[in-house]
Amino acid sequence: MAHFPKPAAGSWTENWPELGTAPVDYTDSIDPEHWKLEQQAIFRKCWLNVGRVERLPKVGSYFTREMPSVGPGTSIIIVKDKDGVVRSFYNLCRHRGNKLVWNDYPGEEVSGACRQFTCKYHAWRYALNGDLTFIQQEDEFFDVDKADYGLKPVRCEVWEGFIFVNFDDDAEPLIDYLGDFAKGLEGYPFHEMTEVYSYRSEIRANWKLFIDAFTEFYHAPVLHMKQAVKEEAEKLAKIGFEALHYDIKGQHSMISSWGGMSPPKDESMVKPIERILHSGLFGPWDRPDIKGVAADELPPAINPSRQPFWGQDSFEFFPNFTLLIWAPGWYLTYHYWPTGVDTHIFEASLYFVPPKNTRQRLSQELAAVTFKEYALQDANTLEATQTQVGTRAVTEFPLCDQEVLLRHLHHTAHRYVDEYKEANGLTKAATNGSTAHV
Known part of the structure; x- marks a missing residue:
């Protein structure tokens, strides 16, 4: 497994000074009145x-x-x-x-x-x-x-x-709204990946809290230790996890990571069934025989830092659409559909090139069921987070440099709400003071 040196504190966050470095106020995830404003300002206004x-x-x-x-x-x-x-x-x-x-x-x-x-x-x-x-x-x-x-x-x-x-x-045209990230992804062979596995779950947590979990890997070596064999888990817990690249363009963001290499450098560090089926949490190891997924064929937005150990990119298209592209040649989507201030529907879909034989099919199925366990671990933890933030005993929380995209998400959601309130003449008193800023 490759190891990457830990960058100096602030090495990413300092690139976006408008986000600040102070603790973030999570009142926006527990205030019912603020949620009503998000519904009008964000979900009725965004693509x-x-x-x-x-x-x-x-x-x-x-x-x-x-x-x-x-x-x-x-x-x-x-x-x-x-x-x-x-x-x-x-x-x-x-x-x-x-x-x-x-x-x-x-x-x-x-x-x-x-x-x-x-x-x-x-x-x-x-x-x-x-x-x-x-x-x-x-x-x-x-x-x-x-x-x-x-x-x-x-x-x-x-x-x-x-x-x-x-x-x-x-609203502005879709392509203008999606911006540079989307333009940089054009040409990826999404249309070739039509074998789909989908999951849907009702989550008792604010929609932003779940996005928070998928825009940082700080939690990965702790929460998901059981997803790896014992030796690998111990290594990850000891050294931590550093992403390769972060970027923010307007209301959208992305995080690029190692991991998901195909095949793993050391097959002894994975589970027996993964060795047999050439698959696991990061998807099938064997790349599909199609154009557009080889390292030298990828669109410019993918693996932007051109890291040799690149594994996956996660693009966060505001407000609620996550697009993950994996090095072995498949992709994954997340959607977060809020139904209330502390509830939302989480949807996940895995997209593969249709299998040509039984082994390929089982490889894809193993990836799908492994992913489901991984996502349920996040969902369970976030419901626990929601209950405690909801007590309001503490509402401001410090974020590290790896959590810069969390800052950006809450900052962006607040900006939409603030602009909506200003455009509609809503005062702080009229909205019950639900305008806590990041």
Whole structure:
């Protein structure tokens, strides 16, 4: 295993002086009024990733997404229309407001394919582009023009096969919002990695606390000791873990790390089943036979410091989309969908090139189940964090240099809330003083 010298304190944080070095106030993770402001200022204003284009393989393919982070009951339809355009609409009939697309249970997400959408209540019909095409007993209505009652659209744009929506009609274009990180990732073969394993869990912790856990590796040799064999765990606990590179561009950030090398330099340091299947927590060891994943083929945003021992990059696209790209040629996504100040839905998906044989399939499955254990360890710890921060006995906490992206996340979330309050004439008194600053 390669060892990297510990940099001097402040070697990363000092690059972004606006973040400061003082303890960070975590009131933003426990104040219900602040959460309500985040809902309006962030989740109704920012671009939100809702899936991949592979979920829409043909004309008429659709899926729904429940969006409690945007507002109670909010549901949307994402569909590929007859021209191949990916569109999004509120999942709501324009007649009497019934939920338009659902199966047995209105609260569950569904997917499928159709030629048109038909309301279960009174059979109003809508084309794939949202136009109202049929009104049952139309002559019973008073001066109704079907052109005025199409489905209400939600802004929808696609980047590198990732589908994003935005509930703010005045928001900047997606590519401008995603910025330099996204431009530097263009060309990576995401479209080749269509074998997907997904997990979803309801977490009793604030959405930012979970992102905090995945933007630093300071905890890795402690919390995840049991993921490694005894000798490796002891080494990690002793020397700690230092990332290779951090970067911040506007509201987005990234962390680059060693680890995930393929294959490991010392196979005796991994578990027997990992040696047999050539896989583990960092994914399959054997690189897929596709273009775009070799070290000399990677887009410029990946492994930006060009480290020979690079293993993975984690891109944090604000507010709630994490994209991890692994050296062996696969990627992982996280989504954090807040449902309240101290609850959120965590979604994780692992994307691989489809296996060509049984060994490759088992290699991917081992990575998926190993990852699940790893993520549950983080989730369990964060629920314990939420209960104690919620007591307000202590609300300010010191962060080390490795936790610079945590500072950035809370700073950015506050900035959005502060700008929203200023634009809407909200005073500190009107919001119950819920504007504690980082």
